[in-house]
Amino acid sequence: MPAASIASTMDETTPLENMLAQMERAQEYAQVDPGIFERLKYPERTLKVTLPVRMDDGSVEVFTGYRCQFDSARGPYKGGIRYHPSVTMEEVTALAGWMTWKTALVDLPYGGAKGGVICEVKEMSTDELRRMTRRYTEGIRRMIGPHMDVPAPDMNTNPEVMAWIMDTYSMYEGYSIPQVVTGKPLSLGGTPGRVEATGRGVAMITRKVFDYLEEDLHEATIAIQGFGNVGNWAARLLVEMGANVVAVSDVTGARYDPDGLDLGSLLAFSEGGGTMEGYPDAEFISNEALLELDVDVLIPAAVADVITTDNVDDVRASVIVEAANGPTTTSADDALIERDVPVVPDILANAGGVIVSYLEWVQNTQEYSWTLSQVNADLERRLTGSFDEVVDAYHRHETPDLRTAAYTIALRRVATAHELRGLFP
Numbered sequence: 088m089p090a091a092s093i094a095s096t097m098d099e100t101t102p103l104e105n106m107l108a109q110m111e112r113a114q115e116y117a118q119v120d121p122g123i124f125e126r127l128k129y130p131e132r133t134l135k136v137t138l139p140v141r142m143d144d145g146s147v148e149v150f151t152g153y154r155c156q157f158d159s160a161r162g163p164y165k166g167g168i169r170y171h172p173s174v175t176m177e178e179v180t181a182l183a184g185w186m187t188w189k190t191a192l193v194d195l196p197y198g199g200a201k202g203g204v205i206c207e208v209k210e211m212s213t214d215e216l217r218r219m220t221r222r223y224t225e226g227i228r229r230m231i232g233p234h235m236d237v238p239a240p241d242m243n244t245n246p247e248v249m250a251w252i253m254d255t256y257s258m259y260e261g262y263s264i265p266q267v268v269t270g271k272p273l274s275l276g277g278t279p280g281r282v283e284a285t286g287r288g289v290a291m292i293t294r295k296v297f298d299y300l301e302e303d304l305h306e307a308t309i310a311i312q313g314f315g316n317v318g319n320w321a322a323r324l325l326v327e328m329g330a331n332v333v334a335v336s337d338v339t340g341a342r343y344d345p346d347g348l349d350l351g352s353l354l355a356f357s358e359g360g361g362t363m364e365g366y367p368d369a370e371f372i373s374n375e376a377l378l379e380l381d382v383d384v385l386i387p388a389a390v391a392d393v394i395t396t397d398n399v400d401d402v403r404a405s406v407i408v409e410a411a412n413g414p415t416t417t418s419a420d421d422a423l424i425e426r427d428v429p430v431v432p433d434i435l436a437n438a439g440g441v442i443v444s445y446l447e448w449v450q451n452t453q454e455y456s457w458t459l460s461q462v463n464a465d466l467e468r469r470l471t472g473s474f475d476e477v478v479d480a481y482h483r484h485e486t487p488d489l490r491t492a493a494y495t496i497a498l499r500r501v502a503t504a505h506e507l508r509g510l511f512p
C-alpha cells in the first residue's frame with residue numbers, strides 16, 4: 088500500500104494520513120536518517136484473510152480479517168485485535184503504526200502490529216464469534232507466535248476471545264503455548280491487572296498531567312467518550328482518585344450529570360446489557376455534545392477521528408487525555424496547540440495495556456507469576472517514567488506539543504534499532 092498523502096488542509100484525513108502527518112511533524116525534531124524515515128512510513132506486511140463461518144441458522148457468512156505487521160526492528164510484533172464493522176486495511180495499518188511508536192516510547196522490546204475483523208459482534212452469538220475467531224486465528228497463524236507476533240485485546244475482543252486464539256494456535260502446534268497472546272483469562276496464564284490496565288494507565292497519566300500542570304485532580308470534572316473496557320475502568324479509577332466523572336457514553340449516546348454520575352449504577356446497568364439511551368437517570372446527550380462539555384478533562388475512549396476541525400473550536404476541556412487510538416486529527420491538533428490545550432497523546436496515555444501485556448508475556452515466558460501489586464507497581468514505574476521523558480523532550484526540543492515530543496523519542500528509538508541492525512543491505 089503506498090504511503091498516503093501527508094498534506095491535508097480539509098479535515099477529511101484518514102487515521103493513516105494522520106499517523107503519517109504526526110511522524111512528519113516529529114521528524115523535524117527527531118532528524119532520523121531520511122532513508123530510514125522513508126522506510127518507516129510503510130508496514131512490513133499486511134495479510135488479508137477470508138473467513139467463511141457457519142452461522143447458527145445454518146447459513147454461511149463470509150467475513151474479512153486483517154493482520155498488519157508494521158515494524159519489528161525492536162522485537163516481536165505486538166498489538167491488539169479489533170472486531171468492528173468499520174475495520175479497514177487502512178485503519179489496521181495506522182493502528183499497527185501507532186503500536187510501533189507506543190512500544191518504542193514506553194521502551195518495550197517489541198515492534199508494532201494490529202489485527203481486525205469486519206463484523207458486528209452485537210449481532211452474533213457466542214458460538215458464531217468463537218467459530219469466526221478460530222477461522223481468523225487459522226488464517227493468521229503462520230504469522231503469529233510467542234517470539235514472532237503476539238496479539239492482545241482491542242475493541243470488542245476480551246479474555247474469552249484471547250483464550251480461543253491461544254487454543255486454536257496451540258492445537259496446530261501440538262502443545263499449549265499461552266504466550267502467543269496476552270490478555271488471557273487468569274486461569275490460562277493471564278496476568279492479574281491486564282483487564283483494567285489500559286484504564287488504570289489512563290487514570291495514572293491523568294493524575295500525572297495534573298501534577299505537572301500543578302492542578303488538583305480532586306473534584307476535577309471529567310467527560311469520557313466510550314464506556315467499554317478502557318472507558319469504564321478509567322472512570323472508576325479516576326473517581327477513586329477523587330475526580331468527578333460527569334459524563335460517559337456508548338455508541339447510543341451519553342449520560343451527563345454536572346454533579347457527578349452514579350458510576351456503580353451505570354456499570355450495573357451496562358453490564359446487564361443496558362445502553363446509555365435506555366439508562367433512566369441523568370441527562371441524555373449526544374456523543375458530539377459530550378465532546379463539547381465544559382469540563383476540566385476530556386477523555387476520548389472509543390473510536391478514532393472524533394476531535395476534528397469540525398468541532399475542535401467547540402471543545403472546551405482544559406486537558407485532553409487520549410485513551411482511544413487516534414482520536415484527534417492533525418488539523419485539530421494545530422488548533423489545540425494554538426489554544427495551548429495540553430493533549431496527552433494516545434501512544435502514551437493508553438500504553439498501560441501493552442505494558443501489562445508485556446508483563447503477562449514475561450511471566451508466561453518465565454513460567455512464573457506475579458501479584459497484582461507487583462504488576463501495578465511496574466506499570467506505574469514504566470508509565471510515569473515515560474511521561475517524564477516526554478515532558479523532558481517537550482522542553483528540551485521545544486516541540487509544539489507533547490505528541491511531537493513523544494514521537495521524537497519513539498522515532499529515534501526505532502530508527503536506532505534499524506541502524507544498529509544494518510537493516511539496509
Ligand SMILES: NC(=O)C1=CN([C@@H]2O[C@H](COP(=O)(O)OP(=O)(O)OC[C@H]3O[C@@H](n4cnc5c(N)ncnc54)[C@H](OP(=O)(O)O)[C@@H]3O)[C@@H](O)[C@H]2O)C=CC1
Pocket residue numbers: 240241242243244285312313314315316317318336337338339374388389390391410411412437438440441
Ligand atoms: N482494550 C485495550 O487494552 C486497549 C484499547 N485501546 C483503545 O481504546 C479504545 C476503546 O477500546 P476498548 O475499551 O477496549 O473497546 P470496547 O469495545 O470495550 O469499548 C468501546 C466503547 O466505545 C463505544 N463506541 C463504539 N463505537 C462508538 C462510536 N462510534 N461513538 C462513540 N462510542 C462508540 C462502545 O459503545 P457500545 O458498547 O455501545 O458499542 C464502547 O462503550 C479503542 O480506541 C482502542 O483501540 C488502546 C489501548 C489498549
Ligand SMILES: O=C(O)CCC(=O)C(=O)O
Pocket residue numbers: 165166167168186189237238239240241269412437438440441442444
Ligand atoms: O496489549 C497489547 O498488546 C496491545 C493493546 C493495543 O492494542 C493497543 O495498545 O492499542
